[in-house]
Amino acid sequence: MNEYQPQLAPQPEDYCGKLPVSEVFHSIQGEGRWRGTPSVFIRLQYCNLGCYWCDTRYAWETGEINKGTLYSPESLAQQVTSLTNYPAVLPHIVLTGGEPLLHQDRIPALLELLRRAGFGFIEIETNGSIILGNELLTAVDWWNCSPKLRNSRVSEELRINPTAIRTLALSGKADFKFVVRDRNDVEEIGNSYGKWIDAEQIWLMPEGQSRDIQSSRMKDVVELSLAKGYRFTPRLQVLIWDNERSR
Numbered sequence: 428m429n430e431y432q433p434q435l436a437p438q439p440e441d442y443c444g445k446l447p448v449s450e451v452f453h454s455i456q457g458e459g460r461w462r463g464t465p466s467v468f469i470r471l472q473y474c475n476l477g478c479y480w481c482d483t484r485y486a487w488e489t490g491e492i493n494k495g496t497l498y499s500p501e502s503l504a505q506q507v508t509s510l511t512n513y514p515a516v517l518p519h520i521v522l523t524g525g526e527p528l529l530h531q532d533r534i535p536a537l538l539e540l541l542r543r544a545g546f547g548f549i550e551i552e553t554n555g556s557i558i559l560g561n562e563l564l565t566a567v568d569w570w571n572c573s574p575k576l577r578n579s580r581v582s583e584e585l586r587i588n589p590t591a592i593r594t595l596a597l598s599g600k601a602d603f604k605f606v607v608r609d610r611n612d613v614e615e616i617g618n619s620y621g622k623w624i625d626a627e628q629i630w631l632m633p634e635g636q637s638r639d640i641q642s643s644r645m646k647d648v649v650e651l652s653l654a655k656g657y658r659f660t661p662r663l664q665v666l667i668w669d670n671e672r673s674r
C-alpha cells in the first residue's frame with residue numbers, strides 16, 4: 428500500500444464560542460439504524476483523521492476545504508429551524524463532519540437551543556477516536572460511531588482510542604458502523620474492536636463513493652454480515668443521489 432499523508436486543514440486558534448459549519452441541509456438519514464428518517468444535517472468542519480476514501484474531503488482537506496461559516500449556537504439553531512416547516516413532527520438532527528467531537532466544548536449550547544426549539548431526537552456521528560465528556564454523552568439521543576480500519580490508511584495510533592470506543596459502547600445508545608470491502612476488513616473488526624463492542628452493535632457498510640461501486644459490493648457485504656451475525660446497512664444517499672453533494 429502506498430504511503431498516504433492526509434492534508435488536514437489546521438483549525439483556527441480561537442473559535443470565540445462559535446462552530447465552523449461546512450453545510451446545513453434537510454434530507455433523509457442514509458445509513459444505519461435511523462436510515463430513511465427525515466433529518467437536518469449539520470456538517471461541522473475539520474477532522475483529526477483524513478481517511479483515504481473519505482467522501483467529505485471538502486470538510487477538512489487543505490486546498491479542498493469549502494469556505495464554511497462560523498456560526499454562534501444561536502444563529503445556527505435559527506438556521507436549522509428555518510429549514511424545517513413541519514408543524515408537529517420535527518425531523519431528527521444529525522450532527523456530522525468532519526469530526527464533530529473536535530468541537531465538543533461548544534456543542535452542548537447548540538443542543539440546548541435545538542431542544543428548546545422542539546427538536547426531540549439528536550444524533551451525532553463520530554469516528555470514535557476522541558474521548559467524549561459526560562455532558563455531551565448524556566445530551567445526545569444516539570451515537571453513530573464509525574471507527575476506522577486499516578483500509579482508511581490512517582495510523583492505528585490515531586484512529587483507535589480504546590477509552591473513546593468503550594465509553595460509547597457502554598452508553599447503551601451507540602451503533603458502530605464499519606466501512607468494509609472484503610472478508611479481511613471484517614476479520615479485522617473482530618480482532619481490533621471485538622473486545623470492546625458487542626456483535627449486535629456492529630453494522631457493516633460497503634465502501635464506495637458511487638452508486639455503481641456500492642451496488643457491486645452490497646451482495647458480498649450482506650453475505651459477510653450474515654456469516655458474522657452483524658447488521659448490514661446500505662448507504663442510501665449514494666444509491667439515490669450517486670456522488671452529488673449535500674444529500
Ligand code: SF4
Binds near residue numbers: 478
Ligand atoms: S473520520 Fe470521517 S470525516 Fe474524517 S476523514 Fe474519515 S471518513 Fe472523512
